[in-house]
Amino acid sequence: MDPRDFVQGLVDEMEALFSRLGEDAILAAESGGNVEVPTLLKLALQSELEAAELAGSWMPQTHDVEGKMLFALQCGDEMRHYRLIADRLAELGHDVEAFDPAAEGYSPLYHYLRGLRSTIERAAAGPFTCEAIARVRNRQFIAFCRSVGDEETALLYEDVIQPEEVHHHEEGRRYLERHATTPEAQEAAAAAVRTTLAIADELKDLAGKSTGLETLPVS
Numbered sequence: 001m002d003p004r005d006f007v008q009g010l011v012d013e014m015e016a017l018f019s020r021l022g023e024d025a026i027l028a029a030e031s032g033g034n035v036e037v038p039t040l041l042k043l044a045l046q047s048e049l050e051a052a053e054l055a056g057s058w059m060p061q062t063h064d065v066e067g068k069m070l071f072a073l074q075c076g077d078e079m080r081h082y083r084l085i086a087d088r089l090a091e092l093g094h095d096v097e098a099f100d101p102a103a104e105g106y107s108p109l110y111h112y113l114r115g116l117r118s119t120i121e122r123a124a125a126g127p128f129t130c131e132a133i134a135r136v137r138n139r140q141f142i143a144f145c146r147s148v149g150d151e152e153t154a155l156l157y158e159d160v161i162q163p164e165e166v167h168h169h170e171e172g173r174r175y176l177e178r179h180a181t182t183p184e185a186q187e188a189a190a191a192a193v194r195t196t197l198a199i200a201d202e203l204k205d206l207a208g209k210s211t212g213l214e215t216l217p218v219s
């Protein structure tokens with residue numbers, strides 16, 4: 001299949017899945033129902049750290065410069081997001097120095113991503129899929145911040161963090177369009193996308209999601 005058609009199919013399937021989410025379903029799922037700005041910012045610290053570590057670990061294992069660039073630039077952005085979110089938590093009166101985002105261990109999704117061995121799977125699962133989830137999550141978070149009168153946190157996400165997560169997703173998409181050119185590569189990429197969606201904490205309340213992508217064309 002033409003790689004651009006293949007990737008468009010993945011995007012369509014993800015959008016179909018996301019369209020079934022309630023307006024704060026991701027926030028409720030990831031926080032166990034504890035939907036408050038500081039709680040959600042602390043969870044975001046863990047996500048940023050995990051994303052930075054994964055991208056950083058993949059960079060030297062990637063042979064093409066385009067892939068190295070994808071992961072290295074993302075790694076730097078995610079760590080900068082970490083600092084911006086930590087600064088905002090401090091402004092809100094939280095002791096960020098004493099907070100260890102990895103205290104409760106890494107997420108199941110992180111462990112799955114760590115086990116991926118090919119750049120095509122890593123690009124599909126990481127920048128392409130996780131960042132698509134982040135975009136939907138952040139959209140919900142921005143609306144939630146406004147609903148509780150926290151305009152400053154809303155603007156931090158709207159003006160700085162969200163555009164960069166969208167950029168990561170689009171860079172992942174471009175990478176797949178250029179490199180998912182064989183039936184084998186497309187099959188591996190589709191499986192990585194599907195598994196990432198199935199494991200992500202943010203989507204765990206979405207009933208029947210594991211069946212959502214089974215009709216994906218893979219060749």
Ligand SMILES: [Fe+2]
Nearest residue numbers: 048077078081
């Ligand atoms: Fe980020």
Ligand SMILES: [Fe+2]
Nearest residue numbers: 131164165168
């Ligand atoms: Fe990102």
